[in-house]
Amino acid sequence: MTATWKQRLIEVEVGAVAHGGHCVARHEGRVVFVRHALPGERVVVRITEDTGGSFCRGDAVEILDASPDRVQAPCRFAGPGLCGGCDWQHASWQAQRELKAAVVSEQLHRLxxxxxxxxxxxxPGGPEDWRTRMRLAVGPDGRPGFRAHRSHQVIPVDDCVIAVPNALDTVVDRTWPAKSELVVTRDAGGRTHLTEIGPPVLRRGRPVPGPSRLRQGSGTATELAAGRTWNLRSEGFWQVxxxxxxxxxxxxxxxxxxxxxxxxxxxxxxxxxxxxxxxxxxxxxxxxxxxxxxxxxxxxxxxxxxxxxxxxxxxxxxxxxxxxxxxxxxxxxxxxxxxxxxxxxxxxxxxxxxxxxxxxxxxxxxxxxxxxxxxxxxxxxxxxxxxxxxxxxxxxxxxxxxxxxxxxx
The missing domain is CATH 3.40.50.150 (Vaccinia Virus protein VP39)
Structure with missing residues (x-):
């Protein structure tokens, strides 16, 4: 059985983009799925997951040869080991769309x-300030944030560059019950609706979400689409x-x-x-x-x-x-x-x-x-x-x- 590479640093040439927000590289006969890299780059990767099989996962922690599509991530919570919500902040917006197009084409070809x-x-609107619906987790210290990639760890935040402006103002400025969750909706009328979902409780030996409580807003979001005004529960599904x-x-x-x-x-x-x-x-x-x-x-x-x-x-x-x-x-x-x-x-x-x-x-x-x-x-x-x-x-x-x-x- 192959010894685990977890936490090992390796140098790789980054290959094509793959479905899931990472690129593919190879090292010593194994596939490495690399986040925070772009095709064509040469990077140092820290292995974050390895079960000893034919592939492992890692983060690009040092860029040796950068792609011309690389940009400075606009969010200080984006990067290896940080918020797992955004995969491509280090790529220009045009490059992001090209990467996604390559993924769709590859999936159609392969499957x-x-x-x-x-x-x-x-x-319309650009790559920032667009997300109208968010679900935040609350860490053990009561601070709200988003989870790290493939992890239950909560990364506390005081802002989010993809959230519509002011949506999180009344959420990130206070502490909440540990292990609870917060559902935030900013509707088409500019109203913020906030629902707190209590910490998990055991039911028949299995954890289920705790009771929810409306903290802000009416709980009924107003949206506009297809020539109509829509009124729906704020935590229900609607395009973000x-x-x-x-x-x-x-x-x-x-x-x-x-x-x-x-x-x-x-x-x-x-x-x-x-x-x-x-x-x-x-x-x-x-x-x-x-x-x-x-x-x-x-x-x-x-x-x-x-x-x-x-x-x-x-x-x-x-x-x-x-x-x-x-x-x-x-x-x-x-x-x-x-x-x-x-x-x-x-x-x-x-x-x-x-x-x-x-x-x-x-x-x-x-x-x-x-x-x-x-x-x-x-x-x-x-x-x-x-x-x-x-x-x-x-x-x-x-x-x-x-x-x-x-x-x-």
């Missing part, structure tokens, strides 16, 4: 056997970039292209952002079925879209709802899905493909999961027709993709 040129589009929801709704609407009288499915539909667009397209003689596992999101969606009687709501796991004969007896003309990071999976893909929609619009926050699901769709006769990628999470490795799949010609 879906597709050679696809990807361009990651920026959203101010321009993302409206941008994605427009692309989904363009590609869904429903006709009056069509039937549409909106899977993993949240509060119904995409359903609102589909409902306008299909009109009063059409129908939109929303499937969402969060009962809170369904309740919010029903209130926000009460003016759309052509929308039906189905609370439950998508794979369970799609397995119901009552649901699948009315096959859709168009399907929109926005699954969680793990993707839809073969069961859901198979159920969608069997219903034979004319178009499938897939919104994805993980390129690997998207590529796997595209490969599954291909097995059922659907091919990738269009793809757009957006830098909805600047400074991080995350990228949002929207894919259009159609029956193969």
């Amino acid at each position: 879906a056997k597709l050679d696809w040129e990807v361009i990651v589009e920026d959203l 970039h101010p321009a993302a929801a409206d941008t994605f709704a427009k692309v989904v609407g363009d590609w869904a292209d429903c006709r009056p009288g069509d039937r549409a499915w909106d899977l993993y539909g949240g509060v119904g952002l995409f359903a609102s667009v589909l409902a306008d397209q299909v009109g009063p003689n059409g129908s939109v079925a929303v499937v969402e596992s969060s009962h809170g999101a369904v309740a919010d969606g029903k209130l926000n879209l009460s003016d759309h009687p052509n929308i039906s709501w189905h609370a439950g796991r998508t794979e369970d709802v799609l397995g119901s004969p009552d649901f699948t007896d009315l096959p859709p003309d168009v399907v929109v899905l926005d699954p969680p990071r793990k993707g839809a999976g073969k069961v859901v893909v198979t159920a969608i493909a069997r219903s034979r929609p004319a178009r499938v619009v897939y919104v994805a926050c993980d390129p690997a999961a998207l590529a796997r699901d595209i490969a599954s769709f291909a097995q059922h006769g659907y091919e990738l027709a269009q793809l757009r990628a957006f830098d909805a999470f600047p400074m991080t490795h995350h990228v949002e993709c929207i894919a259009l799949l159609e029956p193969a010609r």
Whole structure:
């Protein structure tokens, strides 16, 4: 068995970017996943994780030959051993988008056997001051912060360069109960909502989050997208970039292209952002079925879209709802899905493909999961027709993709 390299310093030539916010290097026959480096650099790496297998992980702690794309990180909490939230602060914004494009292309090639040129589009506002929703952890000393990469360690902060201005003002200037969590939302009206989630408690021998308490705001966030005003619980899901929801709704609407009288499915539909667009397209003689596992999101969606009687709501796991004969007896003309990071999976893909929609619009926050699901769709006769990628999470490795799949010609 190979002796552990943990804490060892090695010098490497950095290779290509990989999915997850790191680059690939090789040393003595082993793969090293390196954070805080850029392709083409020569760096000194401190090994941070090593289980003795074919690969290990490390941080670039000294830059010997820098990439021309390297910049000074704007946040003093970014760097080896510090906050794990931002992966690419040391790269120019253009380089960040190019790195993300390379990752999406590589995942499509490796997992879906597709050679696809990807361009990651920026959203308005620049790479800083954009994040409207944050979850902070509280350390043993009561100070709030963000966790280190792949660690439970809390890095205390007094600011965050990607957070919208003033969002954290009333959070970082005081101490909180140790091991609690803080959910901060800055809505479109400029109001800050803060919910404290108590320290974990044991329930049937397992730790679960403690009780939550609203500390600031009304608990109802107001958002603007798709030509509507949305009111939803502040800790519920909504896109974290101010321009993302409206941008994605427009692309989904363009590609869904429903006709009056069509039937549409909106899977993993949240509060119904995409359903609102589909409902306008299909009109009063059409129908939109929303499937969402969060009962809170369904309740919010029903209130926000009460003016759309052509929308039906189905609370439950998508794979369970799609397995119901009552649901699948009315096959859709168009399907929109926005699954969680793990993707839809073969069961859901198979159920969608069997219903034979004319178009499938897939919104994805993980390129690997998207590529796997595209490969599954291909097995059922659907091919990738269009793809757009957006830098909805600047400074991080995350990228949002929207894919259009159609029956193969």
